[in-house]
Amino acid sequence: MTWLVTGGAGYIGSHVVAAMRAAGEDVVVLDDLSSGVRERVGDVPLVPADVADGETVVRTVHEHGVRGVVHLAARKQVEESVRQPLRYYRENVEGLRALLEAVTGAGVTRFVFSSSAAVYGAPDVDLVDEGTACLPVNPYGRTKLIGEQMLADVAPATGLRYAALRYFNVAGAADPALADRGTANLVPLVFRQLVARRPPQVFGDDYDTPDGTCVRDFVHVADVASAHVAAAAALVEGRIEALTANIGRGDGVSVREVVETIRRVTGTADQPWSEPVVAPRRAGDPARVVASAELIRRELGWTAVHGIEEMVASAWEGWQAQAALTV
Numbered sequence: 001m002t003w004l005v006t007g008g009a010g011y012i013g014s015h016v017v018a019a020m021r022a023a024g025e026d027v028v029v030l031d032d033l034s035s036g037v038r039e040r041v042g043d044v045p046l047v048p049a050d051v052a053d054g055e056t057v058v059r060t061v062h063e064h065g066v067r068g069v070v071h072l073a074a075r076k077q078v079e080e081s082v083r084q085p086l087r088y089y090r091e092n093v094e095g096l097r098a099l100l101e102a103v104t105g106a107g108v109t110r111f112v113f114s115s116s117a118a119v120y121g122a123p124d125v126d127l128v129d130e131g132t133a134c135l136p137v138n139p140y141g142r143t144k145l146i147g148e149q150m151l152a153d154v155a156p157a158t159g160l161r162y163a164a165l166r167y168f169n170v171a172g173a174a175d176p177a178l179a180d181r182g183t184a185n186l187v188p189l190v191f192r193q194l195v196a197r198r199p200p201q202v203f204g205d206d207y208d209t210p211d212g213t214c215v216r217d218f219v220h221v222a223d224v225a226s227a228h229v230a231a232a233a234a235l236v237e238g239r240i241e242a243l244t245a246n247i248g249r250g251d252g253v254s255v256r257e258v259v260e261t262i263r264r265v266t267g268t269a270d271q272p273w274s275e276p277v278v279a280p281r282r283a284g285d286p287a288r289v290v291a292s293a294e295l296i297r298r299e300l301g302w303t304a305v306h307g308i309e310e311m312v313a314s315a316w317e318g319w320q321a322q323a324a325l326t327v
């Protein structure tokens with residue numbers, strides 16, 4: 001079966017493309033290359049277009065015999081969404097609306113949607129399950145929750161079957177060439193500091209957590225990709241009609257633990273300048289956001305298999321490979 005993967009030239013998207021092809025699926029990528037990189041796509045057909053370009057989407061669906069869509073193309077930086085909310089509503093909400101109109105009109109009946117733990121906002125629970133109240137605290141999280149609600153409305157009206165996957169903190173790389181090139185999240189930001197021989201910054205160490213720093217659920221991008229393969233197969237086989245599920249490990253790791261792992265993996269732990277410094281809290285950061293991944297285990301038989309050490313080591317290998325590319 002042929003799948004259209006939007007955002008397939010991006011960090012997570014390129015891992016999803018590789019995993020779906022390895023599972024024997026045919027894939028075509030639609031990506032506006034605003035942040036995606038053509039090289040990540042390899043020999044997969046790439047349509048350089050915006051998801052809101054309905055004419056191109058419909059033509060692509062017909063030309064390639066697309067029967068399913070995996071939609072990852074979106075803006076995903078929390079702080080950027082606070083500064084540019086209308087951009088996020090345009091790209092993440094209007095983009096999804098236009099894409100759904102085009103693909104359902106062209107006969108597509110399966111849809112995998114990239115959602116986020118950001119829909120929960122600042123949950124005050126030990127483990128976040130899919131019944132936890134969705135109270136997003138930033139425009140990014142709100143656009144993802146609206147996307148889920150849009151799917152819930154469109155599915156019964158069009159016969160669409162879908163899976164909405166709520167990613168927690170994605171890190172690592174299955175291939176150095178596919179590593180995250182951004183610096184929007186903890187792991188690459190710490191790499192950037194250490195490469196410049198500057199101390200990593202820890203945004204607050206006075207949270208109500210074991211070591212005072214925030215706790216997150218880090219999940220390897222290879223595991224995130226395998227969850228997409230499992231969801232796609234379940235949609236095709238009719239084992240699911242409408243699934244909204246967390247993608248996490250269920251194991252909280254603190255910011256300080258991640259920083260110490262990075263110092264060890266990068267071989268800088270014995271350098272005094274690599275000692276993290278405590279900076280002021282970052283607005284909107286919840287103390288703890290850790291997933292229960294019980295629902296996806298039960299529905300799809302999926303569990304994450306990679307730990308934080310592998311995430312950091314593979315991300316560092318990718319970072320070094322890109323540094324070699326750029327110098």
Ligand code: WQD
Nearest residue numbers: 076116118168169184185186189201202203214255282285
């Ligand atoms: C993690 C923790 C920071 C940098 C994001 C977004 C969204 C979602 C999940 C996809 C926080 C701390 C960070 C630094 C630090 N992904 N930090 N020093 O905010 O948990 O969630 O990822 O939908 O992209 O919601 O991720 O990596 O920005 O921060 O102390 O230099 O690391 O305060 O506690 P976050 P993050």
